[in-house]
Amino acid sequence: MKERSLVSLDSWSREDIEEVLNHARELKRRLAQGERFSFLAGKNVTLAFYEPSTRTRVSFEEAAQLGGARTHTVLAATSSVAKGESLVDTVRTLVAAGADALVLRHPAAGAPALVARHVPVPVINAGDGAHAHPTQALLDAFTLWERLGSLDGLTVTIIGDIRFSRVARSNITAFTRLGARVRVAGPPTLLPPGLEALGAEVRENLEEALRGTDVVYLLRIQKERSSAAYLPSLAEYSRFWGFNEERLALAGPKVLVLHPGPANIGVEVSAGVARSPQALFTTQVTNGVVVRLALLHLLLGGNDYASRS
């Protein structure tokens, strides 16, 4: 692995991504056989979360501990942030206290890039503003890759709030790097300019976007979008862009449905679709742990699988 940190997937090649996927598959297989690891033994993985998160935080903690690392989780509300300490000073303190890697979740786009410039340890972006959520993209890519063998030639349609979604940006990058075509669809107010430059095809019409797609990727719709005039109402969103049984049928019986969670049932996805066998929401969460474990191993540990006895 050339990269030392994971701020975004922009600088990652297809080979870099495949290295993580292959490694995650191997770790998943060994875990299933009851193998336990110690390749992160003695390492301190510190999570600095400046934004509430349950699934990403728990997933990283579980991954680090499966590898044998110690973890510390710093939540912004309980840290010195409240005392006005700058982000750079806070992360320097965490490194001085022994962090061998920093996992950062932050509401400001670019915060992990800033941190990576100022600390000598690997920085893993666990989501920054509307910029990137690269480990989510890796686990989503892994979920499809594991299921279908390859993303080459696949068509993935991402639906929803593209404007404010870090998940959309990272997934467009990851999916296209792995050979998939990515379409995006959603309310025009939530489709920012320049999506084509990221590698996506913009489809104004949802029904047209769904035709011939292999994968539907649904984004969470934040309630506050309707108070800020981006959307008239969640009900209207649901009517025109919500993914329901009717639209599932339009996409065809083989389509797979992904969602980064937590899903707003009845807004971007209907209860029926969420419960359908095509929906891989739970698999995504399970895979999140092994993908993050693989990443931590590649960034922090050696190449051995030294098992804990």
Next chain:
Amino acid sequence: MLLALKGGRVVDPAGGVDEVRTLLVENGRIAAAGRIEPPAEAQVIDISGKLVLPGFWDLGAHARRLSPARLARITATAARGGFTAVTVLPDTDPPLDSPLLLYGLRDLARTVTPLKLWPVGAITRGLGGAELADIGSLADAGAVAASDGHRQLTSAQVLYLALQYAAYFRLPLFLYPEDASLAQGGVMRESPESTRLGLRGIPAAAEEIAVARDLLLAKHSGGRIHFLGLSSAGSVKLLRRAKEEGIAASAAVTPHHLLLAAADMPDYDPNFKVRPPLGTAEDREALVAALADGTIEAVTSDHTPASPEEKEVEFEQAAWGASSLAILFPLLYTYLVLPGKIALNTLVARLTGGPARILGRKEPTLAPGSAADLTVIDPEKEEVISAAALPPEERNTPFAGRCIRGLPVLTMVNGQVVFERKGVEENA
């Protein structure tokens, strides 16, 4: 004392001069100029191969703080950049909204700098956008214009009245055109780059709407407006049409908007966070063309010092602005004049006569009888801009690492040398 500047190429657009001539300086004024032999008693400075230009005027520096140290630093930097006059915008802490502050600033300026330091007074009390400041008294106390800086006058009514009122005192209003609702929360121009970086974008419409509104208010009020910085080709078009119609409006452009586009920003580099935000390459080209043809009459520094602590934070929280007074001329000389995009004579006019006309003053010249406010430029000397070599609060430049030529080597105000770069030969 009699001083002779000998052998330099004098480029003086207001005087219609572009030739090698000797300038004699006595009692703070240009005593004589031409192909003359310096008298024996004169101290001769040989500046063969150098350019001699009227001292530059900057109409848009942000002091941010009103401390003696800050004013001393800004004026010293201005002198280093070839400027002999600097205006200070009122968006300081505290804001320049009372005549007493202006008197205080004037007295303070006398103790810290020989440069001309001209304050701009506030349009509204406390820059609050609601009640007019004492604009007449501020003019009396030395304000050369009125402005609320980057604080937007969201009320068209207030701006309309301010224009009418300030016109009586012959003060132009200095405005940053930006529609507050479209710009809210934005940190860069809305563009493919803002999308990729996940940063909140400000559409070009935010500026163009405000330009159109302000031009119409100037037209209907009879007041005079000056835009402190334009960033979009659409704004240039609106301004050009307004000028053809005879509306009393002018505009300036900054070196960053002339040389950079949003796409040039290395990811999240806070030194590229300027206001108005950088536009597209087409915007940049339109601004250069407008500067060349005179639609935009002045270059302005938009000099905004910021400490590393104010910049090395999350991009959306980082302080706006770039420091540029010291490197403005060399940058534009290197990247606009040398490649032939704009004539040297034109660039000098946009830094001297242009600002003077905006203030309704006589254009600075190097003709005999004029104040000896001038700068000497070395057109050959090359330097790489190094942020580390700058004072901490002026390291916020997007041009670090760029190679520049045309560095000022000597700056004079009223015949007094206020800056001198090592390497100029001096013969007694």
